[in-house]
Amino acid sequence: MRVLHAAAEIFPLAKTGGLADVLGALPQALLEAGADVRVILPGLPAIKNGVERKRLVCEIGAIFGAGKVSLLLGQMPMPGKSPGTSLPVYVIDAPYLYQRAGNPYLALDGSEWPDNLQRFALLGWVAAHLAAGELDADWRPDVLHAHDWHAAMACAYLKVFPASTVATVFTVHNLAYQGLFDEADFHMLGLPARLLTPAGLEFHAQISFMKAGLTYAHRVTTVSPNYATEMATEEFGCGLDGVVRARGRDVSGILNGVDGTVWNPESDAGIAATYSPSALGGKLRCKAALQTSMGLKADPGAQLFAVVSRLTHQKGLDLVLAALPELLAAGGQLAVQGSGDAALEAAFTAAAASHPGRVAVRLGYDEAFAHQMMAGADAVLVPSRFEPCGLTQLYALRYGAVPVVRRVGGLVDTVVDASVQALARDEATGFMFDAATPAALAAALRQTANAYAKPKLWRQLMLRGMAQRFSWGDAAAQYLSLYGEAVQAATAMR
Ligand code: ADP
Ligand code: GLC
Helix, strand or coil: CEEEEECCCECCCECCCHHHHHHHHHHHHHHHCCCEEEEEEECCHHHHHHCEEEEEEEEEECCCCCCCEEEEEEECCCCCCCCCCCCEEEEEECHHHHCCCCCCCECCCCCECCCHHHHHHHHHHHHHHHHCCCCCCCCCCCEEEEEHHHHHHHHHHHHCCCCCCCEEEEEECCCCCCCEEEHHHHHHHCCCHHHCCCCCCEECCEEEHHHHHHHHCCEEEECCHHHHHHHCCCCCCCCCHHHHHHCHHHEEECCCCECCCCCCCCCCCCCCCCCECCECHHHHHHHHHHHHHHCCCCCCCCCEEEEEEEECHHHCHHHHHHHHHHHHHCCCEEEEEEEECHHHHHHHHHHHHHCCCCEEEEECCCHHHHHHHHHHCCEEEECCCCCCCCCHHHHHHHCCCEEEEECCHHHHHHCCECCHHHHHCCCCCEEEECCCCHHHHHHHHHHHHHHHCCHHHHHHHHHHHHCCCCEHHHHHHHHHHHHHHHHHHHHHHC
């Protein structure tokens, strides 16, 4: 099976969130399962610089504006991965669209790049033409797997391609980011006007890139089974639940995994001391190190809660601020690492100033420090309003930090609440609360503090969590079987 992944991010080269972690692990897991996998990415500075041994595949000329576009093929640097495997990566070299400082989607001042329509239409266009066999005479995929709205337009371009035989799979990592653009710019896409209808790309008088994937891909997936169900409801559908429901059984959820070559407390070189389920001593040293580096009181007995997150409405961190008095009253400490919303950044900074030694905040993005947070924390808070999968609770589990999560999305599929029954069966791995309210979180925090006061019970939770295996190998097997279905669907539709 030949598979081309199209996406805007890939760990470790360009990352704003979990999407990059998925691209950093899933193609590799598919390679290990025997598939012939390649990835196509926009030539953002970090990607163009990071992809090794690049050579020119073809000049594409000027599309989406006046600049020159060419397609390069190189190799992903893969330190720590299985020797002998290499991941070929196509890079779309279009300096006029991609060669700029800032993140993949936003300028340095936080506004969206004004030419995002062209920037991500180009990703879709090139991915589609490569998949259709137009750009690289030496390789073409059986399946094009596009991730999030950034790559979704590939499905629209293939839809109108005269003799396309390639199957398409579209994965939703976050339905809230949809890639909406002014209808008046539709002419720039080079697509027939018949696609700009509510049954196609139109969404309330705008162009929706997300709808290209949801509507035209042969199969649609998201990153947990529970979110697949939620996406079809008004509460979580972000206005697209009708589109999701219309696809019926073409939509499914495949749970993300943990890349054990990156996230493993037994071998992590970036934490104060390594540790394992049978030798947990190192975790205490990691906790002490985290307290020191965050300026928290050096107190091995204080329950240390951590947050590693984008600071956005999605993540429900305003609930943490509101429930902070209860957390502190129970003797807890809070360490936050995050960046995003200015009001949340200011509120956490103010909370740290009001509670020196007990609340500490590190604003900004720091991959290495995220490992130290997971290793040093007793518990990790993920009180999301919605969460397609969530990776931080998976990393927390692996690092023996007990997750406290809202009963939503992929959090439901990955954490087992410490109910009386689950504890009796030794299945519990964390704490869950229902309502997105400070009171509900506070109640879960009290439960967490009570459990922490019982060392035997706490150790049971930690060890059960550390024993969880969210394997990319399992996910890869499920994707391969779905690719088979997509190929059949594409053949049947010809
Ligand atoms: P999302 O993709 O919605 O942000 P996930 O839980 O799937 O949520 O993935 C978040 C990823 O981003 C994890 O790898 C997490 O460690 C990382 N992350 C989030 N915020 C930060 C930060 N401030 N510094 C370092 N890593 C972060
Ligand atoms: C998105 C989601 C997150 C998911 C990640 C990777 O960013 O918000 O829940 O884990 O994608 O699939």
